[in-house]
Every structure is written in structure tokens, then in C-alpha cells.
Amino acid sequence: MDHGGVSCSNPVEAATLMDYWLALLPSTDEDAIEEHLMTCDACGNRLRQVISLSESLRTLARSGSLTVVVSDRFVKHAAETGLRVREYAPARGESIQCTVAADDDMLVARLAVGLTTASRVDLSWCEPRGVEHQRMADIPIDAGAGSVICQQSITWAKASPTMTLTARLLEVNETGEEHLLGEYTFNHTRTIPGPPGWE
């Protein structure tokens, strides 16, 4: 394997390099990788690519621009590290008023739900007429948590016009049948000055 003009006959696997960078390897494996890296510039160049990807992912994860299911600890940590987190926590069946400010860093919906028996849960975002805007299939769920926490893209929310979106948590069984676990309506009012990104 050739990287940056140098080659390695026994390259470290990409996944192992990532685990090394994330400090997830057992110490004996880590020692072996470090011995190799101290003699191998090809794998060193590959590690630089891993670092670059890792740093870009960290920046992206911290940007609040992704729509993703996260944990309570994640949200708390974001607030503790100085991010301005706007959070809405509707009860099942509740319709709430919401907005986003220009200086918000993260937008989070905490959807209260009992998940003790569900194996697969989808989160469906629908427009008022029932048209599905986005489906997040087979989201990770913590049965004991009592809620699903979804980070909505702050970039999208800041560009959004005044609008209503309904979140539906759906249990999906093996045959594809859906059972509604909870429905939550967000009446978003645009308060950021200037025109929205779309009408």
C-alpha cells in the first residue's frame, strides 16, 4: 500500500487507525500500533487522513446542523460546554409554539414516550396535510429513557419560514405494520429577521 510516496507491506487497518485515534484500543494493541507508526510513514500518512476525517466530523457534530437522535447526556454536555441549546419537550398529543433565535446553536425536541416493548421505532416528520416530510427509520431507542431526543438541524430551522410540523413516533413490526406511539405538533414561528430560505 502506497501513501504519499512511501509504502507499507503490512498496513494497519483503517478501522484500527480510527480506534487508535479515538483511544479505544486495548493498551497492548495501542503499543503495537505506536511501534509500527514510529517506523512507517505510509501508515503515518494514513493516520493523518484519519485525523482529518475525525476533526471534520467533530466540527460537524458540534455545528448542530445535523438531524439526528441523540442522548440526554449529549444535550447536557452541549449546554455545559457553552452551546446555546433550545429545547422543546411536548407531551404525547401536545401541540406547542416554538421558534429559533439567530444565536441558538442547537435545537432539540424531547418527545415523551413509553418504549418498553418496541423493537423498531421510526420517527416521521409530517406537514399539516399529513404529507411525510422526512422519515428517520429504525432510530436508536433507550427503552428506559422515557423519551426520544431528536436534534433538528439548526441551519434548516433558522432558514425555515413560519410553519407547522408534526412528529410521529411509530412502532413498526416485522410485517411492516405501524402503530402510533405518540404525536407532537410544532408550530414554528419565524422570529429571525429577513426572508426565510424558502416559502
Next chain:
Amino acid sequence: MYVGLSDADLAPRIADGDSEAEAEMCRRMGPRIRLYGLRHLRSSSAADDLVQQVLLKVIEALRAARLRESDKLAHFVLGTCRMVVVELRRSSHRQEALLAKFGGDLIPEASPTPTLDDRQLARCVQTLKERERSVVVMTFYDEHTAAETARSLGISEANVRVIRHRAMAQLRDCLGVTL
């Protein structure tokens, strides 16, 4: 002339006072030490400090012919890295006098850092499955351990590892990054 020499060939030359061999050793080892520093110190400036301090110690040892087995140069450098990182963690005291004397000569040119298209990366991350995206975001946001991520998402630690590896492979494919 020195580029083709092995690490083992460099050590005795440095002991004989060959400054070109010293320069070649620094050119070769500097970027490797810096990677070690980035991994363990998580800071570019701290990694640069580590490079200087380790090279100072290694040069001192080689000039004094204290490295008995010259083919162990890389191992010796790694051992010195580990020792200096422990020292750095124990105290923020820097070897300023030594660095003032030798520092300028001991900073290797930083190896070019590959750059990624951030927009493309965001698009690629959005194509991941929900569990994969959650694991990736929580892993990289503040470097959650697999155990923390597993607890948070109600899945096993082994599953977190499998999901993370699969997601990273997919992201590399999506970005066209060959490793």
C-alpha cells in the same frame, strides 16, 4: 546521500558528530513524534513542543553514544515520547533554556494535513442510517467511549463498535477517501 540510510545507519554517525545525520534523523522522526503528540496531547502546539523536547533528548543520547543497539532507534524515540508525555502531564514546566538554544532547528516542517469538503461530508453523514449517524455524532462530538454511547443509545458496546466501523467505511467511500 542520507535519505537512503536506515535508522540504524544514522545512530552511529550522529555519535561521530555528523550533523547531516542528525538533520536527517530529525526530518525522519519529527513528523512521527508529532503524530504521537497529537494522539496523546490533543493539541498541535503541545505536539510541536513534544517534537522539540523528544528530539533534544534523543540527540543528546545519540551524541553521547548512549543508544547501544542502533537498530532500536525508533523504539528509543517512542520510549522517549512516552516519558516526555508523562513529564508534560505532570508539570507544564517547559525546557525553555534548552529550547531557546536549539528550538528553531528542531521544528520539522509540518506534514500537509489532508483537507475534506465539509459540505460533502455533511451530505455523506446524512445518508447514514439513523443508528450509524447517532453513533458517529456522539462518538466524535466529545469522543464518547463505546460504553457511554452504548448506554445512551440502548445498544451493546460491541454493536456500537460494529456500527461505527461500518459507518466510517461508508463515509470514506462516500468521500472518496482511500486508506
